[in-house]
Amino acid sequence: MTDRVGRLVDGLAGREFVGDVCMLLDEHLERGDTAFLAAFGAALRARYRSDAEDGEHRYLFNRVLWALSTTPGRENVGHALRLGLAARSRPGRPLRRAAAVLAAHQPPEELAALFIPARSDAGAPDELRACLIHELVLRGAPVAALPEVVTWAAESPFWGNHPLAWLPWSLSPLEGSPDLPRYFSGGVGFSVGYGLTSGARLPSGSCGVVPSVRRSATEPALTAAVERWTLRHNGRVEAGIHLADEPVVPGAVHTLLASLPLACLAGLADPDHLLVATGSPAEAWRMLFAAASTGGGREDDWWYGAYGRLAAWRSLAGLSGAADGSSVTEVEQRAQACTWYGFLASTDWFNQDSLDFALLTLAPGRRRVAVLAATDYDGG
Template sequence: MADGIGQIVDRLAGQEFVGDVCRLLDEHLERGDTAYLAAFGAALHARYGSGEGDAEHRYLFDRVLWDIVTTPGRANIAHALRLGLATRLRSGQPVRRAAAVLAAEHAVADLAVLFTPGRPYEDAPDELRACLIHELVLRGAPVAEQPEVVDWAARSPFWAGHPLAWLPWSLAPLEGRPELPRYHRGGAAYGVRYGLPEGDRLPSGGDPAAAPPARRSAAGPGLIAAVERWAGRFNGRVESAVHLADRPVGPAALHPLLASLPLDCLAGSAAPGHLVVVTGSPGEAWSRLFGAASTGGGRDDTWWYGAYGRLAAWRSLAALSGAPEGAPAAEVARRAEECAWYGFEAATDWFNGYAMDLGILTLTPDRRRLALLAATDYDGG
């Protein structure tokens, strides 16, 4: 097999069309012969590198690697790692994407071997293992029941100081069933929900005198965590704010209070109907924050993917809820359930009015602390 592959790879030098090679690779894949694909990918990389300077070689290598990693089976995990899955995968976040694809396409019992000392898995990056834990959690896998994973986390100094170690090893009720990309031979399919939750619409307008005086307060560093990479991207903008009102804010006072605040995202909403506020829930807010952080705000080569998207969503949720910095997830969830949640949108020049607009605001249980997060992004330049 090696000699035949070597001859095919050598003939690729200067070859402009590789359709016949693709058909050959497809035939082996259809027979389940991923070992052939792995040998071909290794020979291709040894002969040409990963194809940085040649579109045809780059395409073939990416195709081989993707076909292997999206085919379930423990052997294919090893093949993909040997081909440099966590370093050569075409993405701005190759380790994170590798973890997402592995978790989506392979059984948790097969993936558990990545956490076991010894070849062929010991060279896998620890960052891949860290991401993989929460990519699996997001898919409802019983990670905490896998002794290999638990043992690795207990003895790993890398994990002990890792930001993802803060997250719970099972989905909280407010996380529901997260919407995640689906991977296949052609790439990935995904959908992201933005806009307003399906809640009751608050009456617009209102008496300005009903708005209590409010003063600006310091916003926690995690408030914009879910959308921070949107800022500065094409037409992307992010705004966050925390205000403390002198007295409790009821639903009737929310519109006039928002209109009275010096917020860029609401500037220019002269007519009452320009601002829409609807009731929401912490679960709906988490879902939108997770979508914004994991797959929102750009192409898949800029995604944060599931593990870090989950962390960012929790950080924004904590700041919106007024939880102390570093509070455990259980306390954040408790505080979130006690808050009043709203979604909002505004017909202003600040928002792009495209698919990627986000507006969330909360009132803490005393109804005096109002936290707001707004973001907009548009690929059109």
Template sequence: MAKTIEQLVAGLAGSYEVGEVCRLLDAHLAGGDTAYLAEFGAALNARFGSGRAGAEHRYLFDRILWDVVTRPGRVHVERALGLGLATRSRSGRPVRRAAAVLAEHQRPSALAGVFEAAPDDATAPEELRACLLHELVLRGAPVAKLPEARAWAEASPYWAEHPLAWLPWALDPLEGTPGLPHYWRGGVSYGRPYGLPKGAPLGGRAGVPVEVGEEEPGLTAAVERWARRHNGRVEAAVFDADGPVAPEALPGTLAALPLDCVEDPVVVPTTAAEAWRQLFGAASTGGGGEAGWWYGAYGRLAAWRSLAALAGAGPDASAAEVARRAADCAWYGFTAGGEWFNGDDMDLGFAVLDAGRRRLAVLAATDYDGG
């Protein structure tokens, strides 16, 4: 006689061998029976709990949850949320991670129920919907055409006061195709987009004198976490030059600034799009392991905030206004010949001149191997 789920789970107590159970679960998954997996996961969690479970039990539960959430369809989304997708995770921000996983592996139509859930639904909290909306946008999904998302946004007091509500519901051209992590059963993989942009270094001549600068709000938003790490450093400030700064005068102008990050600088022309790409990577996945990531939605917001400050847009400017100002600016990437940068794969440096080429905004950050 086949064992019941309760009998199988009870038999796992004190056991380090879960191979037979994995084969059983795989057989049910191959037959499309995710209801069995969800019931098994719920029984496993009820018996052992996330805090008391051994490594084998955690592995088994995570495997079940993964197989359910990556099976296309609304019912599988509901089952994954019921298993605690948004409440239990190795990440320090399980809601944000859940939004990213759902957006990567499910069609927008399958996620309609998330936006239809009651405001007090613990399995689909309001914060999950806020993050999910922009995780979908980052993947190019036509969220504005999803009636459930529109209805939720129009009716939700939570969303009305949410910082993510500032972001546009479609990718701006300067955002391009954002680099996003890939989530899979064994974990997550991602790239690091930092470093000196490609291009010919600028030649040098005498720099232009500048007034002592100050840091502006939002300038370091995308690299805020880097500054808090023991081996991370951030420098940022805005300066006013005595006259327009020509490209060939920029290296000398930078070198004379009272910043440690600009010693003997190497400067190349770049674009606002390249700056946004690096800022987004820095904010969403940079500056440490996944346990402390900001993930896509908040990474997008932080990248826009830093971009706005670099371009000289006011704190009340819309995303469209920020993009317009950014298009009028001259963008440069730089690195330095001194020891301020770690020289690893987590260095970024940008210098931005406004439309009049007199306002010079500088942002540099470095960290070592995310550690």
């Protein structure tokens, strides 16, 4: 096979059309001969590594890598990693992307072998393993029932000090069934998941006493889910904690919000141009997860599922006022005890595009008012 692959790769020099090679690769794939694809990919990379301008060679290599990554089988996972799935230069976070693609297409039992340190032939870094745990959790996989993963986590100093270790190994009721990207050959599809919360709209007039408020210090955890948005030239984020002198009654929420010294509401011409709707912690988590995992730029800038989950929980903790050091369960309990709203406004601050969202929470006692607003625009 080595000689045949070598002749095939050598024959690609100067060729502009490779349809027949694609058909040959597909035939081997249909027969389950992924070893041929792996050998072809390795030879292709070795022969044309320096020819960065040759689109046909890149196309064939990407085609092979995708076929190996998405065809179930631990040997195929090993082939893909040895070809550089977790070290590709185009995406900004190749390890995170590799974990997401593998978790989306490979059975958990096949990926469990990557957690056995002795299987160094697969070239699985610890960071890939860490991301894989929560990419699998997000897809409902029973990670805690995989002995290889459990053993690695118990014995690995890397995992013991890793930020992702804070997250539970199963989805909470609040997380539900997260909306995840769909990876396919040549691209990725995903929904946005922002906008106004879906609950009842609040009237613009005040139906109760609007208490005085004073601003408190901003908590860093508030903006965890949209941290990257501020790094883009067209991304904006505003967050803050406001303390009311008296409990805020539901009928006063709209007027209170409009009175806050927020940049996102500056220039509000009419109270009716501010839309406020009731929400829930589950809906807020979904927005925060979408913002952190796939929002704020192109795929090269994404945080992907594992770190997106972590950032969503951190922002939820900041919005709900959970104590430092709280577990995810404690954050969820605190979030359920809060009252949640979403809002959007016709001001110059918002882009009036699909990447706008804003949340307001009232903590138990209804005096702590937390606000997080974010906007971005992908077009330019």
